[in-house]
Amino acid sequence: MAELLDKAKNFVADKVANMKKPEASITDVDLTHAGFDGIQYKAKVSVTNPYSAPIPICEISYTLKSAGRVIASGKVPDPGSLKASDSTMLDVEVKVPHSVLVSLIKDIGADWDIDYELEVGLTVDLPLFGDLTIPLSQKGEIKLPTFRDFF
Numbered sequence: 405m406a407e408l409l410d411k412a413k414n415f416v417a418d419k420v421a422n423m424k425k426p427e428a429s430i431t432d433v434d435l436t437h438a439g440f441d442g443i444q445y446k447a448k449v450s451v452t453n454p455y456s457a458p459i460p461i462c463e464i465s466y467t468l469k470s471a472g473r474v475i476a477s478g479k480v481p482d483p484g485s486l487k488a489s490d491s492t493m494l495d496v497e498v499k500v501p502h503s504v505l506v507s508l509i510k511d512i513g514a515d516w517d518i519d520y521e522l523e524v525g526l527t528v529d530l531p532l533f534g535d536l537t538i539p540l541s542q543k544g545e546i547k548l549p550t551f552r553d554f555f
Contacts, residue, residue, distance in 0.1 A: 424454035425533075426486060428526050430542040431493075435518070440502065447496040447522055449540065453486040460485050461494075462527040462535055468498050469521040475504045486528065496524060517545045 428451040437444040445468065453459050464480040476498050486492045500508075508518060524540040 423532070425530070425536065426454065426459060426528055426538060427452045428538045428540055430522060430524060430540050433520065433522055433542065433544060433546065435546045436497075442502045442504075443500040443508075445498040445500070445520075445522075445546075447498060447524065447542075449494040449496060449524060449526065450491055451486055451494060451526065451538075452491045453488060456489050458485040458488050460529045462529050464494065464496055465525040465527070466496055466498055467523045468500065469523075470508055470518060473507065475507070476500045494526075498522075517547045519543075519545045 428449055430447055431450050432448040434446050435443065436446045447466070449464070461483045464483055466476075466478060466480075467474055468476040478498070480496060483494060512518060521541065521543045526538040526540065527535055528538070530536050
């Protein structure tokens with residue numbers, strides 16, 4: 405009897421391990437607003453749902469770093485659902501407060517861009533697995549506009 409039970413457990417574990425899971429990637433990070441109140445970034449996250457039913461998203465957490473320091477972090481609660489058997493584009497708005505802008509001046513002055521690392525955790529609710537967090541990370545730089553860009 406114990407041998408049969410072990411075989412059943414192994415069978416179920418193997419099937420669950422080989423099930424398709426949602427996949428995600430950060431496709432773009434842009435500076436959307438710069439002002440006296442701070443800087444606002446928009447990260448675009450593409451998520452592919454392999455299932456024939458929509459999947460609810462519990463939350464999106466994010467951490468934005470520049471020059472090795474955390475400059476913004478937060479959560480987007482209840483951002484909606486992933487479309488069934490399709491890709492869904494999610495926008496993650498990241499606001500960097502004015503007090504942190506001073507620490508970015510050295511980086512901006514050196515090459516007129518902002519070097520960043522964005523970490524995003526996308527938590528979805530899968531019926532068999534429970535809450536599953538998909539970790540994402542992207543490094544890059546955002547070129548700031550110059551006077552020539554306006555004229």
